[in-house]
Amino acid sequence: MTQRRVSMADVAARAGVWGQPVPRVVTGSPRVDPATRDRVEAAMAALGYRPHRAARALRTGRSQTLGLVVSTLATVGNSRMLQAVADAATARGYATTVVTAGGRDALDDAFERLRDQGADGAIVLNEATALATGAEAPAGLQLVVVDSPPDPRFSIVQSDHAGGARLAVEHLSALGHRTVHHVAGPGSSFAAAERERGWREALAAVGAPASALLRGDWTAGSGYLAGLALPADATAVFVANDQMALGMLRALAETGRDTPRAVSVVGFDDVADAAQYRPPLTTVRQDFDLLGERAVAALVAGIEAGGAVGAETVPTTLIVRGSTAAPR
Structure with a gap:
């Protein structure tokens, strides 16, 4: 037999209230005193009450x-x-x-x-x-x-891509690398452009030359091709995401350039498997x-x-x- 859905009336009976308190608690109305709200919420939890989404949309004008x-x-x-x-x-x-x-x-x-x-x-x-x-x-x-770039029409939330790129370059510069090469993401990507900007600004801050840009499409395959094209005198590279960094590590290994003794590599994202790469990948973590x-x-x-x-x-x-x- 199908179990009957718990109703607002059931919640009201359990909480010992009558009338409007239950629907007001369900819709988040402030017009409920704290003690009554606590009793209603306790009754909802005890009975396993879940508001009916369609009915709530009719009451509030929102679909949740x-x-x-x-x-x-x-x-x-x-x-x-x-x-x-x-x-x-x-x-x-x-x-x-x-x-x-x-x-x-x-x-x-x-x-x-x-x-x-x-x-x-x-x-x-x-x-x-x-x-x-x-x-x-x-x-x-x-x-x-x-x-996204600033736009007054909507709210924007973003990672500090440029700041993360600067951290990567500063780390490699502090280790003694004369410059840091870069494998960027797609030209249409805001995140890729911001990471490139941070890379350029960090190199300029330490007076290091910026090499010709290599570009990929976020995939490990494109990182592998960039690794094959990496100049022979490169000792450090900042790769715009971890997937491309994985391809870079493979290309370096196949061409006999040990990581990190010959070429240091930094990625971006800190994907779940980054610590399992060979070697474990230094990277910029996005939360x-x-x-x-x-x-x-x-x-x-x-x-x-x-x-x-x-x-x-x-x-x-x-x-x-x-x-x-x-x-x-």
Whole structure:
């Protein structure tokens, strides 16, 4: 026999209240005294009460659903961000729906699909942010963009990509390397451009020459090709993400250039397997969990405040492992 769904009336009876306190607690209304709120929340927990999402949407005008707009889920950063956003949304009582967008028209379609599904707002992630720049802000849909140039139309949350790149170059310079080569990400990526900017600024600060840029597409295969093209006199390289750094390590090993004795390598992201590379990878850690939490917090604040706009930068951290050493 199917178990009956716990109702607000059941919660009210358990809490010993009557009338409006239960729906007010469910919708987050401040018009409940603390003692009554505590009794209602205790009754909800004891009975396993879960608000009916559709009914709550009718009462509040909100679906408690957040959209996540991505251009791809194939990259490690995007998949990590999806998990972080979903976890943070769940903790705040929101569901998450994912839509993909591969071009400007596709972005408009993605926003339209989210509006059709009744989403309260959306987080536009990484590579998809380039599509949002210059596009019209969707009517009736709050937006937070992760990794974007300043834009007064929506809130922005981003990692300190340039600062992390500076940490990488400063670490290699302190070890005694005359200069640091760089394998950048795609030219269309804001994060890649910021990491390149940090690399150039750090080299300029120590008076080191900047070498010709090598560029990849975030994949290990492109890092491998960059490793084959790395100049023979290079002793240190900062790679814009860990996946490309993995390919770089393979290329160096195959061409007889030991890491770190011949060439030191620093990555970016600190993916789960970075410590298992051979050698373990020195890298710049992005705090994906905090990034996702702050993006969700900014979006929920915008929804509840009716369009608040702000910007936040999440710090990055250098994690030193076995892939860097003083030059021979």
